[in-house]
Amino acid sequence: MKSESALPLAVTPDPGRVLDPLPFASPGAFDPGLEAFLQEAAHHLCRWLGTAASRPPLPGLSLLPEVEPQPLGLGGERLLADLQLLMEGSYNPSHPGALAHLDPPPLTSSLVGDLVCAGLNNNLLAEELSPTLSRLERSLCGWLARRVGLGEGASGVPASGGSLSNLMALVTARHSRGLQTCGEAVVIGSTDLHVSIDKALVVMGLAPEALRRLPVDREGRLDPGQLERELIELERRGRPVIAVVATAGTTVRGAVDPLVALAAVCRRHGVWLHVDGAIGGVLALSERHRGRVEGIGLADSITLNPQKLLGITKTSSLLLLADPGLLPATFATGLPYMEPSWGPCHGGESGLQGSRSAEILKLWLGLRQLGLDGIDRLIEAAIERRRRLHSLLETALPQGALSLVSGPLHLLAFRPAGFDAGACASWSARCRADLMAKQLMLSRPLYQGHHHLKAVLGNPHTGEAELETLAAMVRRSLPTIAAQNAGIGAVSMGVAGNGNGAGSSHG
């Protein structure tokens, strides 16, 4: 590392003024101190990224640097040394064995996007605080909404994460139905809805019972016939519906609800359809893969989370609407302390958030860095890894030893077939710990009453070696089960709502 003196903070003296010791970049001259500081920080980060494979996905507990500010400010060298401690203790998404969650390594251009975004420090609250970035946001949201099939005139707004996008969708749907003060109104989805919908109901002041969770079929999908029966029953009882929430990519297995049929049911009953596409929505950007989320463009609103599969740095999430005018109709309050908007409305009036950063910048850079071909290939590779792991597990284990649940995306969860809940809990804890020791990190979700191990195959660094080791270790975790199954012949193909055929029924 360079010496302390080579790393001054941005304190370049401004001739003719009393030396201002505060660390802001000079507005009157190029600041070599700032450049050196950024370069050194970039060097630390590139080294951290470039050594990811030599550290486990989940590090052990590391030292936390001193937290409180000292009486006198610190120099760059000390700040970077403290930062290094934090980095050593950080989750390591770039490790090829990081397969547990929907948190891939960062796309390189989105690192640059975040840095420049911070440097510009614009505010998407209002155009006069973000003149070009507000236009960029509107323009890219419009392109994304059209690209996923919401139609001409569609657009949306970024939000800090999928949970917030889902919440804004439901608040907008409720407002458009004039149900703001109706305590009887309900939201309908499947048992596999993401928990952010429960949270949205809390924020909206609705009772937990207002979320009607319908059971999923063997493929983990909401059944349109069942939805129709539920809507008829609710009509009979005079319970208004805020929205039906379908999921394009459920959290544990990546199932996609039958969106075309669900949209037809919603249309027949005049009900808002929101698609939580936090996981699978980005597939609609790809001509080659949009069939896996067929019908997504028939929704009234869609949550799209490029921070997941596309690797845009967190947070990057959007709410897209067929009729984006409903956003200001719901959220606009007027901003009396701002000049009027130059466009349809201020960014801070088209959603829940007021001040917010230009998240759109890294998304714009990332999409252009990838290109349509890169998006296709990234999705293709993730799905191919899921297919490959599925087939390795099937060949490594006696037929029916595992109950695998999956869908058309890049997620796969499994557990020993025929095990009760307690046995699944201990097997999954033990197997996960053994895998961790080999630097393979899976998650351990509780799904349909049983703990599963879940692999998210969105990490572009994961290769054949990791998948083979993973399958072999899962096989070794189950010798007695295999024998047991062979002995009793009671292989449970559908215990977890889906049998071994689940994944293979998807391309």
Ligand SMILES: Cc1ncc(COP(=O)(O)O)c(C=O)c1O
């Ligand atoms: C289907 C689904 N919807 C919504 C979310 C929430 O997204 P976020 O964590 O960005 O708030 C998730 C998170 O994993 C999810 O899986």
